[in-house]
Amino acid sequence: MNVIVSSSKESLAEEFAYQLKEMSDTGEKIHVALSGGSTPKAIFDYIAEELGEDILWDNINFYWGDERCVPPTDSESNYKMTVDHLLSKIDMPEENIFRVIGENDPEEEAIRYSQVLEEELPIVNGIPQFDLVMLGLGDDGHTVSIFPYNIKLWDAKENCVVAVHPDSGQKRVTITGKVVNNAKSVAFLVTGANKAEKVHEIVMLEGDYEKYPASLVKPESEDLTWFLDQDAAKLLG
Ligand SMILES: O=C(O)[C@H](O)[C@@H](O)[C@H](O)[C@H](O)COP(=O)(O)O
Numbered sequence: 001m002n003v004i005v006s007s008s009k010e011s012l013a014e015e016f017a018y019q020l021k022e023m024s025d026t027g028e029k030i031h032v033a034l035s036g037g038s039t040p041k042a043i044f045d046y047i048a049e050e051l052g053e054d055i056l057w058d059n060i061n062f063y064w065g066d067e068r069c070v071p072p073t074d075s076e077s078n079y080k081m082t083v084d085h086l087l088s089k090i091d092m093p094e095e096n097i098f099r100v101i102g103e104n105d106p107e108e109e110a111i112r113y114s115q116v117l118e119e120e121l122p123i124v125n126g127i128p129q130f131d132l133v134m135l136g137l138g139d140d141g142h143t144v145s146i147f148p149y150n151i152k153l154w155d156a157k158e159n160c161v162v163a164v165h166p167d168s169g170q171k172r173v174t175i176t177g178k179v180v181n182n183a184k185s186v187a188f189l190v191t192g193a194n195k196a197e198k199v200h201e202i203v204m205l206e207g208d209y210e211k212y213p214a215s216l217v218k219p220e221s222e223d224l225t226w227f228l229d230q231d232a233a234k235l236l237g
Contacts, residue, residue: 002225005233013046024056030131033065036078048089057092066145066174067100106162114159130183141212145174185223193231200235
């Protein structure tokens with residue numbers, strides 16, 4: 001496990017963008033699962049505006065680790081967030097973008113997206129393998145859309161399942177633990193003092209860490225990096 005603490009969101013974005021650039025420079029097609037929520041917004045803005053020319057977007061396919069079951073025009077849509085902050089500002093071919101169709105029936109879409117991953121990604125250990133899975137961390141220790149109250153979803157046998165947000169009841173399609181932990185590389189991007197306690201418990205294996213789905217992120221490759229700003233890292237000492 002690597003922990004990279006950046007002094008600002010911009011330098012965190014630079015660190016993450018450098019990883020994307022390195023991967024895109026190989027000339028091979030790389031498959032990246034993006035996270036949603038609000039943390040990526042500033043990171044995507046910075047990457048698009050400052051580093052967008054340096055990355056070979058033709059060599060990257062984008063997928064989502066989870067998506068809310070809403071239309072792509074909805075303010076809740078992770079796809080819309082990514083379009084607004086990244087895709088609308090870079091030159092990535094449409095055919096490289098594999099959105100979860102949030103407006104579909106959730107159960108049917110979980111099956112469809114599982115099949116998309118089987119078709120588009122290399123299969124390793126019988127499981128679709130991402131080159132990189134980007135993850136966020138919820139205040140409650142969730143990641144992708146697997147929440148503590150339903151942590152057993154992490155071990156589902158499917159590639160993708162339907163999850164329900166514990167507060168809003170919003171349905172979401174999410175990849176499961178077997179896909180996350182089969183990735184070549186996994187990167188948590190976490191900012192803000194409100195995440196510091198969970199980061200500390202999970203990274204240091206303290207407190208109630210075992211109740212948090214994020215603590216189950218243990219890629220077979222052992223290539224796991226926490227990209228943190230100083231606020232999120234402040235309890236790591
Ligand atoms: O669809 C989502 O919301 C996510 O992918 C989710 O796992 C997110 O990464 C965390 O909830 C952190 O969200 P924030 O970045 O908004 O704090």
